[in-house]
Amino acid sequence: xxxxxxxxxxxxxxxxxxxxxxxxxxxxxxxxxxxxxxxxxxxxxxxxxxxxxxxxxxxxxxxxxxxxxxxxxxxxxxxxxxxxxxxxxxxxxxxxxxxxxxxxxxxxxxxxxxxxxxxxxxxxxxxxxxxxxxxxxxxxxxxxxxxxxxxxxxxxxxxxxxxxxxxxxxxxxxxxxxxxxxxxxxxxxxxxxxxxxxxxxxxxxxxxxxxxxxxxxxxxxxxxxxxxxxxxxxxxxxxxxxxxxxxxxxxxxxxxxxxxxxxxxxxxxxxxxxxxxxxxxxxxxxxxxxxx
Ligand SMILES: [Zn+2]
Ligand SMILES: [Zn+2]
Numbered sequence: 001x002x003x004x005x006x007x008x009x010x011x012x013x014x015x016x017x018x019x020x021x022x023x024x025x026x027x028x029x030x031x032x033x034x035x036x037x038x039x040x041x042x043x044x045x046x047x048x049x050x051x052x053x054x055x056x057x058x059x060x061x062x063x064x065x066x067x068x069x070x071x072x073x074x075x076x077x078x079x080x081x082x083x084x085x086x087x088x089x090x091x092x093x094x095x096x097x098x099x100x101x102x103x104x105x106x107x108x109x110x111x112x113x114x115x116x117x118x119x120x121x122x123x124x125x126x127x128x129x130x131x132x133x134x135x136x137x138x139x140x141x142x143x144x145x146x147x148x149x150x151x152x153x154x155x156x157x158x159x160x161x162x163x164x165x166x167x168x169x170x171x172x173x174x175x176x177x178x179x180x181x182x183x184x185x186x187x188x189x190x191x192x193x194x195x196x197x198x199x200x201x202x203x204x205x206x207x208x209x210x211x212x213x214x215x216x217x218x219x220x221x222x223x224x225x226x227x228x229x230x231x232x233x234x235x236x237x238x239x240x241x242x243x244x245x246x247x248x249x250x251x252x253x254x255x256x257x258x259x260x261x262x263x264x265x266x267x268x269x270x271x272x273x274x275x276x277x278x279x280x281x282x283x284x285x286x287x288x289x290x291x292x
Pocket of ligand 1: 105148
């Protein structure tokens with residue numbers, strides 16, 4: 001079992017790790033710059049090395065993930081926005097590699113109605129540029145870009161697995177690309193995995209379209225909106241429309257249960273708390289029991 005959480009350290013890396021330890025998370029996800037501003041945060045190489053040392057000194061936290069800045073839109077047809085997006089993704093990936101992170105989770109962006117096929121080449125070119133241009137990872141660090149499935153609002157790219165398959169396919173299955181499944185987005189995009197059969201079906205689809213080995217982590221969230229509502233609205237576990245019983249089959253599945261499950265729940269407004277980690281632990285146990 002690996003219950004993780006998105007944590008904030010006031011823009012500082014090691015304090016983020018400590019915030020995760022404090023709530024009992026065994027993986028963490030961080031922003032490496034302000035998520036709603038373009039200005040990149042510059043880290044000296046020593047700061048990144050310090051993070052790797054701090055992570056080694058806190059072995060209870062097994063994985064660190066970086067979440068890319070929300071402003072990034074690799075599907076944009078606006079050249080200026082697109083170039084800023086590629087630069088921000090490259091920077092985020094450089095920092096994550098330097099931290100020894102296990103991946104950069106990315107919302108690809110939105111084509112704003114222009115159509116997925118029109119946007120595909122920009123998206124794949126942007127991904128390739130970031131993967132090639134970011135600072136190299138230290139030896140032994142595997143830090144892919146993890147495409148996050150979208151809830152499906154307003155032309156978002158990655159609203160279904162077929163789009164993610166097309167992106168990875170256009171990059172000839174580049175091994176530096178992976179997948180992060182957000183349970184709330186998946187539900188909002190209309191995939192009902194709230195039964196063992198539903199879970200098996202979606203995992204088979206992931207396997208056939210992108211390969212289950214690319215699935216490196218999940219975002220574990222309940223949903224404030226209904227199945228198929230196409231909106232990105234996270235709820236605390238057990239307080240949403242999926243519920244503990246709906247999440248348990250997916251979380252407990254043998255191919256999912258050992259992955260980092262990263263909470264991005266609101267808590268009381270400040271993000272995941274120790275009690276949310278405990279709720280996730282109980283949910284995990286209930287899920288695993290379904291398969292015994
Ligand atoms: Zn996300
Ligand atoms: Zn998410």
